[in-house]
């Protein structure tokens with residue numbers, strides 16, 4: 259069933275809703291199972307964890323064979339960490355995990371048209387999977403969205419509507435449209451998180467059915483961090499693991515509402531002044547699920563780290579020379595990992611992180627970085 263994270267009201271899994279009547283965000287309450295002997299015989303996609311994904315019929319799966327991204331060792335500082343190559347997804351970011359699950363559910367519900375607001379990767383992913391499922395898709399984007407990302411959304415055949423003003427203004431217009439069409443929102447829709455949770459399952463399998471000590475992730479709306487938290491909790495509840503990894507969230511110093519809320523020991527997002535950052539994918543001033551993100555980080559005994567613009571730029575160029583052409587947002591994460599390794603890391607600790615998006619999605623921002 260669906261359960262409200264605010265008032266606890268429950269709804270059937272097949273209701274066409276994306277938020278509670280009280281305005282709260284929803285979570286999916288679903289009993290995930292992990293029949294390992296069956297899983298290992300299946301194709302290497304996120305759908306190999308079929309019994310953990312809340313979809314009734316296989317016929318509704320909308321897929322580009324995404325998932326099971328390589329987990330590779332990357333040398334950093336005097337040690338190395340394990341990086342999931344999430345930039346190798348069909349649309350170039352981990353958002354495909356969420357979009358594949360969500361659009362499959364949309365198909366199962368018999369919905370013909372979805373709306374979403376995004377300034378980039380989530381929009382591309384929702385557009386791509388909607389195209390595969392033959393579902394009409396309208397994406398609202400802020401005027402300032404980068405042309406590479408807008409082109410990609412267009413290429414999948416979605417209707418793109420540019421909105422004047424900032425990211426908040428775009429979200430407002432999408433919320434209006436969501437009154438008459440299903441809202442395939444990466445931040446609101448709980449099924450998106452049921453897709454991103456497969457990130458945790460894959461790590462567990464790729465480590466030989468073991469849980470890492472620490473997972474370091476970027477946080478904007480928290481779709482990857484909360485998905486990871488849900489995924490490891492599913493494994494815990496199924497008695498596959500007996501502890502959760504510590505979750506460390508990375509934010510750009512220029513837009514770090516959750517870092518500040520954590521420091522101030524409040525449970526809601528702190529209102530902050532947002533300054534410009536090259537890490538556009540995590541520049542979220544008011545994350546809708548702030549409370550849940552703070553709770554996940556606290557419950558796993560993790561914390562938040564911020565990174566400065568110079569650190570993001572320098573790390574990006576370093577990663578390129580290591581063979582990883584990634585987005586500035588993805589390099590913000592790695593800049594945070596470096597800080598973590600300098601201050602906290604112990605020798606035997608298994609640290610996993612992610613390269614969340616491909617550099618080809620952000621050529622113009624990367625050009626600015628090169629020009630200094």
Ligand SMILES: *Cc1c(COP(=O)(O)O)cnc(C)c1O
Pocket residue numbers: 351352353379380476477478479480481482483539540542585587588614615616
């Ligand atoms: C969306 C995105 C993020 C941030 O993810 P959230 O779900 O907003 O926390 C980080 N990196 C890339 C490349 C992204 O597309």
Ligand SMILES: [Zn+2]
Pocket residue numbers: 262263264265266267278279280281282
């Ligand atoms: Zn509610």
